[in-house]
Structures are given as C-alpha cells and as structure tokens.
Amino acid sequence: NAQKLVNKAAELAWPYGTASSKWDYKKGAPTSKCKTAMKKHGYTSKVKQSSCIYFMNTIVRETGINKSFCGGHGYKKPYPKTEAGFNTVLSGKAIPNGFLKAGDIVRYKKTSKDEHTLMYMGNGRICEARHYHRFGNIYKDEKRYNGSNVKKSTLQVLRAK
Numbered sequence: 001n002a003q004k005l006v007n008k009a010a011e012l013a014w015p016y017g018t019a020s021s022k023w024d025y026k027k028g029a030p031t032s033k034c035k036t037a038m039k040k041h042g043y044t045s046k047v048k049q050s051s052c053i054y055f056m057n058t059i060v061r062e063t064g065i066n067k068s069f070c071g072g073h074g075y076k077k078p079y080p081k082t083e084a085g086f087n088t089v090l091s092g093k094a095i096p097n098g099f100l101k102a103g104d105i106v107r108y109k110k111t112s113k114d115e116h117t118l119m120y121m122g123n124g125r126i127c128e129a130r131h132y133h134r135f136g137n138i139y140k141d142e143k144r145y146n147g148s149n150v151k152k153s154t155l156q157v158l159r160a161k
Helices: 002-013 032-040 051-063
Strands: 086-091 105-109 115-122 125-128 137-140 151-160
Touching (some): 002 032, 002 051, 051 125
Antiparallel strands (some): 105 151, 115 125, 125 137
16 A cells, blocks of 8 residues: 555656656646546645645545545544554654655644645655645655654654555
8 A cells, every 4th residue: 555655646746757857846737637636536726725635635545545535634633543544653753764664644733723744755755745836746855744843742654554
C-alpha cells in the first residue's frame, strides 16, 4: 500500500518532466489527470479550505486504500488515533531522523488555525500542495514537519497498513 501511495502521488504531482529531470514545478496548469481526480472526489476550483488536505485525500482515495480518507486534523476532533487503512506510528513529538518511510503521511498544525498535510516520498523528497495551489508538487525534503513553527504536540505520522 505504501508503494501505491508513492506511485499515485508521483503521478498526480509531476505534470511535467520526471523525478530525475525536474524536482518540482512552479508554473503552468496542472495536468488534466490531477484535475479529473480531484473533481471525481468532489473538489472544485472554488474550494476555500486547506489545499494540502484535499490533495492528500485525492491521492489516498485514488489508490483505493481508503475511499473516505480525511487527511487533515480539522475534519475530526479529537484527532483520530487511526484512519482506516493506516496506523498512527508517531504522535505528539518531533520526528526522529530516519524515522519516515516512503508513503508516510505527516500532518501537523502550525497555529490554531493553520494545519498542513504532506507525504514523505523517500529519498529525501516530500509531496505536498503549498500556497493554496491545491495541486501537489514534489520537493527535496525541507523537513518542514520539524520546523520551529510546528506545534510538535500536533504532529502525527500515518503509515499505510
């Protein structure tokens, strides 16, 4: 299941080029494949909530691992200990070096209103939707999830079963 997640994330996040030729894209329209996948799960261009959550939900739902996955904290309170198809392998503390495996989903809060969800792709890369673009990019690992502005008590790592 972890490999399915990584494959689907790569497919939807790299509309131009490949992993070896281009780490990320910052310009141009997302592929019709990504738009189609998001529309299939009810997300439109008028969605105003956190884009990273919708993008991660689309990846997980497209793989079939969990057809009703909710990637963000804001959907359920208190934060869920598990999501169908996933185990929570770390919660409430900084992520140790070397802990993450390809396909792990990391979610956390930066402020009481601002939350983020991303996927660790392996080989020092993360997949995420940033800056309210709603479409994902794959970046060299910036360890955003352990930054000084991250509330460590809200960090969760979900690993596919």
